[in-house]
Structures are given as structure tokens and as C-alpha cells.
Amino acid sequence: MAQPADLLYSKEHEWIKVDGDTATVGITDYAQNSLGDIVYVELPKVGASLAQFSSVGVVESVKAVSDLFTPIGGEVTEVNAELENDPALVNREPYAGGWMFKVKLSDGAQTGALLSPADYDKLIAE
């Protein structure tokens, strides 16, 4: 399954979309499918300062609680409030309406530690 080509990926199955000095973060289709029905998402607070690859929230399916990691460091500028009432949006639209939060990048060079779509495809094929 091909990943969206305009995104970068983490080994923890998050994606980011970089737009200038901000980035949008979500979890991949592979991640939502592995988790199953998502029933609760706990996101970082707007204004919080996040270190790259740190645990910043949780994603809960019917059966399990999973940590949410941020693929990139920065300050949270916005969170997806839709997910509070409709967490299953992450299942339905992992790369669109199911986005999780946006950050103002602290260091654009951090994207160098992320995976290309092709590399992420390889990772999940393993």
C-alpha cells in the first residue's frame, strides 16, 4: 500500500506534513488499522513545547491504550478538537480529518531523522 507522497513518517507510525515553519501531525493508516476502532485520543495542550520523538499523548482503541509520539519538536499551535467527539475520524481519515495537532517547528533539520514514503513502506512490509 503506497503512502501519501507529500508526508514524512516516523518509526512509531506517525506522519507529518511540513508547511513552511509549521507541521501537521497524525498517525498512519497502518497505525489506525493495527489499533482498530479508536475511541479516545488525548492530545498535547496548545502552547506545550514538545521534544522530538517524545510521548505527547495517547490513542485508545476499544482494547488498548497506545502512546502517541511526536515525530518533530516544537510548540503546539493547534489541536484537532473534532477528535474529542469523533475519535473514529482517525480510522476513517487518518491523513485528512483525523490529523491530531500542529506544531511550530523548533528545528527544521529534525525532519532529516524521518522516513520517506518509500522507506516507511519498507518498514511496514517487514
Place this chain on the structure above:
Amino acid sequence: MTTETTAAKRTALYDEHVRLGARLIPFGGFDMPVQYSSILKEHEAVRHRAGLFDLSHMGQFILEGENVAQWADALTVNAVSTMKPGQARYNIFTNEQGGALDDVIFYKLPDRWLLVVNASNAGKMWAHLNAHLGQGVKLASLHGRNALVAIQGPKSVEMLAPHVDIDISALKYYFCAEGSVYGKRAVIARTGYTGEDGFELFVDGADAQEIWNALLRDNESGGLIPAGLGARDVLRLEAGMPLYGHELTEEITPVQAGLNWAVKLSKPDFTGKAALEEQVAQDAYPRIVGIVMDGRAPAREGYHVFLGDRLAGEIRSGSIAPSVQNKNIATALVEKEASAPGTPVVVHIRGTAYGATVVPLPFYKRS
């Protein structure tokens, strides 16, 4: 019977689970389907149409002999001697402290008894029963050889009736009969673990695939879908049914679990009776209650429950509950002071306090 080994065993329906794309997890010594499509979709099917479950991992024991009822009465809390042929009854084997060794169902057939025990306790129960075997009681295990297929949901009767040779609409809840399903011998019981109408079919392992596939094929248009252990756990929790290891353990007695209706203290004697009598008389024990979270954060097993600032207990099971307005429900073992329905409590989740309310069980009752 062999005891549980580390390598997971396969039920007679394993190949079907793989073919249906199930996600398999080791449970009770077997590789079992936790879900096929989605836990919530499977839950919805069972509440509104029907779901088909493979429960072949559960332990099936056969008891024979003139003393079975009397013998079982001495080892369990509920009445066995008063059962009539064709009856099924929920029961609990207890230890001397009144703790639950396992919760089980006895099925009384004309010439023998079928005893169904939890998969996770099958080895322990086999040893326990053998250690207590008396005169006039013969015990055999069908565990892993026989299969158990359950059809559960409001459309179960209409889906199953055309394919059986007995009048299942006349079979009462918690009754059973010998018959055939698609021409294969079966014990057909109107029992289940979902809070819906439904049937459990005890069949030979060699016949399981044919029956499973035929039921799915013939009821596809009616909306019958395979359902896994994930949906089953949500369904049973909504229906307020205990799951061994959670609401009942060797340390949590049937009285603490709120199962007093199944504890017959009027029986002359049974293992743990004195301890349970004392527990009932003192009425000071921690007990299982229902909890509904105020907000959207799910309560999970092990989370601490507070009454004001005081630790009052812990969550034993928790889930989102599609049949309870999509609220987060849970069971908790709490001290008596925190157990009255309506009591506001606090559940700690990852260091944050969330409001919740104690409610009566069950959370869901079919209309």
C-alpha cells in the same frame, strides 16, 4: 487431557478464522480471533441481528454417574441437585475462603452432564475435579476435541431454526436439548454471554467447520457476521456478566461479585460456605460495582478509584459501551462506603482525576 503448553493450540475453526482475516491472539492456550472486521461493528451486529462466535477454547467436561449432582453440590455455590434434565445453570466452584476457582455452566442432559469451564482455568479445574472425584462420579474431558459455536443476537432463532431438528423457539432461556444442526449431532443450549438471545452449539470438532460455514452462508443476507473475543468482552460487560480474572478471582468471592442470587447458603454444606456466610453476615467486604465515567476518557483495569481523597478501590474491567449511550463503563472493586449507586467517585487516569458515578449492574438489559 494435557495441561496448558506454551505453544498456542488451534480450535477446529482456526483455518476459517485465518480465511476470514481475523486478528488472532493467544487466549486460554489457543490462538483465538479477537476481531474479524471491527469490534464495534461486531458488537453492533450482535445487538441488532446476530454474531457467530467460536468458543471452542472453553473447557468441556463430561460428568456421568448417579452421584454427580450431590458431589457437585458440595463443591459449588449454586444448587445442582434441583436441576432437571434439559436445564442449564450458572455456578461457581469455590475454595475454602469462598474465593472463586472458576465460574461455569452445568448442562444436565438425560444421561450425562456437560460442564463448561473457562479456557484459562481448564487445566486448574481438571486437576481440581480429579482431586475431588468421589464414588459414582465419572469425569472425561472433551477440551480441544469438541467445538463450541455460539450464535448470539435477536435474530438467532430465525437464523438457526431452519437448520436444526428441534423446536428451538420453544427452548427456554437456560435450557438445552440434544439434536442436530445441519444433520450433525449437537447439544443445543439457549445460553450465552452477550446479554442477547442466542444459542450455544456443542458439536464434534470434525463437524465444526461445516456448521460454521453453513450458518454464515445461509444467513449472510440476514446480517450474520463472525464476531471475536473483543466484541464478546464489550457485550458481556454491558450486560453486567462477570469475567473470571476480573470480577471473580480466587480472592474475589461470588458474594463480593454481587452474585448472591447464585449462592445457595441454604445448601447443607459446600466448600467455602462458612466463609461466605460470615462475609454476608458482616457485610463489610469490598464489592464489585458498576461505574460510568462522566467524560470521554476510558477507565481501564487497574486504575485507582477514589472516594474523595481516599483510595477506595480499583477498576477491574472497562470499555466504551455502544449500548450505553457510548459512555465509558467499568466495573470496580470498591469498599462498601463507595458502593451505593449514585455515589460520585474519582478515577485516576495517567495522573489526572476524572469524575465518575457508581451505578447498578447491569448497564444494559435487552428490551
